[in-house]
Amino acid sequence: MDEPVEAGQPFPLVGRGAELDDLDRLLAATTVREGTVVLLEGEAGIGRTRLVEALAHGADVLDVDLVVLPFPGPTAAQVDGLLDGPAPHPRAVVLDDVHLADDACLDVLTRYAHAGPVPGMLLVLTERPVPHRDAVQRMVVAWVRAGARNVELRPLTPAATVELAEQLVGHPVGPLLRGVLSTAGGNPRLVTAVVQAARHAGALRRREDGVVDLHGVDWQDELDDAARAHLADLDPDVLVLLSQAAVLGPSFVVPDLAALAAQPLTDCWRTLRHALAAGIVAARGDRLVFRHDLVRTALYAGLDEGTRRRLHIRAASTLGEAGAPSHVVAGHLERAQAAGPA
Ligand SMILES: Nc1ncnc2c1ncn2[C@@H]1O[C@H](COP(=O)(O)OP(=O)(O)OP(=O)(O)O)[C@@H](O)[C@H]1O
Ligand SMILES: [Mg+2]
CATH class of the missing domain: 1.10.8 (Helicase, Ruva Protein; domain 3)
Known part of the structure; x- marks a missing residue:
């Protein structure tokens, strides 16, 4: 008979060989007094922390001091102390989740950005692209001007x-x-x-x-x-709009969503920008696509029956008026019925 399955063993980093090689090269450059700053970005759960933790091996081999500080937590004085150069010994400083740093820390980081990379130090700043905070944006822009490298962690193949x-x-x-x-x-x-x-x-x-x-x-x-x-950090208005989009299917055209949500197109786009930045949807020409169908299904499942029914009825008329084929319109009407009475 088939056996149930227990948890597997601890496992190595998967599918990030190229990114790790790049970081290891920059780590090695600290031993010849080079200084580099890397902005490591990617959606929630894409593996930023896991990747920077994997630097420990290279740091050990190369005898580079490695400090990893996860935010929130570190104080401005701590950050100041770590970045005060030049580094006496090759050093790598990882500030994980800088989007969660307080304003005092961000001010310190922005000040260092104006001075540029510290010789003998690799500084890695990891961040989620949203939610946006002005102080975070200012700090990031300052480092971009100082020549920081942008590394975006892409989905696993x-x-x-x-x-x-x-x-x-x-x-x-x-x-x-x-x-x-x-x-x-x-x-x-x-x-x-x-x-x-x-x-x-x-x-x-x-x-x-x-x-x-x-x-x-x-x-x-x-x-x-x-x-x-996965959606826990998104604003409620973004979640509501995404749930409505989930009714339209795995991909949708923004004017259709605006009509479904009874919103002006510009308002709809403004809200969707956050979903795009968070990596929940991606742009494919004039339509948007849910990046993880798992998430779309959960958004759809989270709608109560009455709302689901209303949205499918409205989707049927919106798409019908926009010229969608009759089987698509009929599909929405069928799902409205399946959702039960309003
Ligand atoms: N390349 C990888 N190989 C194996 N496991 C991974 C890999 N990347 C991430 N993971 C696992 O996926 C989960 C999420 O990774 P991680 O915490 O590093 O993401 P993150 O981008 O730092 O997330 P957050 O946005 O919450 O900070 C963890 O359990 C981690 O061990
Ligand atoms: Mg993390």
Whole structure:
């Protein structure tokens, strides 16, 4: 009989070889007194912290002092003390999540930006692109002017996604689980959450051939909870608009969403900018696409039946007027009915 699956062993960094090589090269440059500043950006859970933690190995080998300070927490005096150069010994300072630094710390960082990189020091500033704060933007702009390198952590490739899942599960994974993993948009935290949710719900089974796959257990609620956690830091108006967009499908045209939400197009775009910056949706020409279908499904599931019904009815008329094919319009009317009475 199939066996249930327990947690896999601790696993190495997956799919970030190129980024780690780049950082290791900059780490090595500190030993010849070069100074560099890197702005490491990426959506929530994309693996910024995990990547900078992996610098420890190179720092050890190269005998570079490595300090990693996660925000919030460090004081302005601490930051000042660390950046005060020139570094007597090659040094790497990682300030993780600088978007959470207080204004006094940001002021110190901005002041150092005006002086430029410190010889013999690699400074890595990691940040999420949203929410925007003026003081954070000022600090980032100052470092960009000082020649900081921008490194954007991109989603894991499909192959790296499966590799990560296999590390977590400890076995090869089958097609059903791969299908769900592909809705995580290459986000390692969401990939991890999918595996954990499946395991928690008892939805993973090891087949006789050693492959682990899903079997008939309903674990949608666990999956939705995992996806909702990904949205925790977004403003309520962004969430409301995204939930409405979820009714339109995996991708949508912004004027259609504005009509559905009964908002002027410019207001709709203003709100969507935050969702774009947070990496929840991506622009593909004149339409927007949900980056992780897992998240879209959870947003949709979070709508109460009455709202879902109303939105599908409105979507049917909006899309019908905009010239969408009749089967699309009919599909919305069917889902309005499936949602039950308002
Ligand atoms: N390349 C990777 N290989 C294996 N696991 C990874 C990788 N990147 C991230 N993870 C795992 O995914 C989860 C999220 O990663 P991490 O905390 O580094 O993301 P983050 O970008 O720092 O998130 P936040 O926006 O919350 O600061 C962690 O459990 C981490 O161990
Ligand atoms: Mg982090």
